[in-house]
Amino acid sequence: MITQRLLTTRAWGVVIAVALLLIVLLPAANVFLPVDHSLHISTYAIALLGKIMCYMIVALAMDLIWGYTGILSLGHGLFFALGGYAMGMHLMRMIGREGQYQSDLPDFMVFLDWKEYPWYWSFTEHFWYAALLVVLVPGALAFVFGFFAFRSRIKGVYFSIITQALTFAAMLLFFRNDMGFGGNNGFTDFKRVLGYRIAEPATRATLFAITAMVLLGAFLLCRYLVTSKFGRVLTAIRDAESRVMFSGYNPLWYKLGVWTFSAVLCGIAGALYVPQVGIINPSEMSPANSIEIAIWTAVGGRGTLIGAIVGAGLVNGLKSWFTVAFPEYWLYALGALFIVVTLYLPNGIVGLVRKRARPAAATPAAAAAQGGNA
């Protein structure tokens, strides 16, 4: 336990198997197997799972900041949306003259009677620049906001409320047409990404495989962080911040570091989400979306990483079924799920599974300390 390994041998085996499945087998089964083949994976399934993998990356980011550092962000949807918008700007420019008005400008700008791109759209025709924005915009916003919030020692519910207000304010801003981000319709009707038709099954399968690679990379990176001394300081901040300070650590830089990293992960997830889902609009910044992210993490089990992935998968799988079967009841079901987890499963699903597997290590503290050994 002292020199915690990145992963146990068995866990490496699982990771490699999952990687093979997600990066190679599923996309191949979608593209190369004929539709009537029994092992064919439908394009619908690829689209759904691709979207859910983006959410899993967001959940990992949430687990770092909430599960490990004890800071509940209710604004992570904002960072996700900003990454999405940055990628969306590039995709909008790649539509070229295939829009309804056959103009060089996106349809919504033609509609506003704009004659040219506003200055902040400059260079977005270059993919590399958009990719830079995906990382820099959420990262810079998180850094500046975090610096002032953590320096002022804003904590607990106050911090959560401020992040919630931040995403809400951003949503109102993005709703405005004159912001130049498409108002409440946002960006949609994308045609091409890096020269490939976005509707092509091969393009979709490739995006899926890339998302899977990013998810696995994010998991390993997060796992490295939480098993390093950096991660031990984060959990120490969560459990006894004053002792951390009197031991000579300045919590500001630790919190700011993990907070900014977490925001960047969300931005990347958002950028992968947009071409796969085909739309980004301000509703991604709605307060409810950010709260949902926290629920995924709580359901799976905080402070375990693997719990975040499981939680995001389970809740979103359930959601896509519910919204087809009983769309009007989804919010009630989500609320009920959250209450049940809070009351009966403080360590989430992962905590429950571990308790079953090892009744001896059933104390919450022990379960949390073994975090991520899955």
Added chain:
Amino acid sequence: MKPTEEFQQTDAATPQRDDRHSMLALLRAGRENMLAQQREQWDARPQFSRLVTSDDVDVTHGPILYLEDVSVSFDGFKALNKLSLTIDAGELRCVIGPNGAGKTTMMDVITGKTRPTSGRAFFGQTIDLTKLSEPQIAHAGIGRKFQKPTVFERHTAFENLELAMKTDKRARRSLTAKLSSSELERIEHCLETVALSAQRDKLAGLLSHGQKQWLEIAMLLMQEPKLLMLDEPVAGMTDEETARTAELLKGLAGKHSVIVVEHDMEFVSSIARQVTVLHEGSVLAEGTMDKIKNNERVIEVYLGR
């Protein structure tokens, strides 16, 4: 002098028996080396804080801590009222006083948790404590044990000491930090000193109350502070644990300056040389325990109750 050497040196002179006895013997042997080590203690060691630039605490005039007319008011209520106090380098000082006298507030001022409303607080001749943050003060060489034992409950005893250890504590260093073998040895040795070797890999939250107190003291030792402040270190300890703590603290004096806040008069008598009595935020009396015991004002407000 490397930090491990002082342990090894004393260890060589210590016949190993069970943990507890070896600890006491270690401390006794430690005291014999005290004077020789005292000089080395003040040698400039590498300082890793970017923020505290003075290489070391300037104790050329004797005292390591000066409090001068320090007042702290909370909404008009004066928790400290023109408190003045000096602590000499290497001294073991006990601070006593009834509940609410301002003992914890005094520690808060010294460690940067609370800013004084007025007055001055200096560490050595040069370091103005009222201008530094908590981590900067910790780097300057002040370690603190809280009234309520405060350890990292979801880390093992070993990890608690690892986190406390004096080293570069900047975030970016922590990403790649690895324990060297001498650091590892120091941690193991410190665990032995406080008789927690068997609990090495146990979560601190699962330790007994007394063990947590000891773990917190061990964390302070890992910080290698020049001034240690302990707020009610024997609260909730059994008589035997209290006696062991007294031995430990006596062994620390000389190598470190120590301030102990305590309620337990018996314990204070057993370790104290100089005692300061606080009352309503200022010093009521100061002197040896015998003098204090016979001071009429002290008897009136404290002992006689």
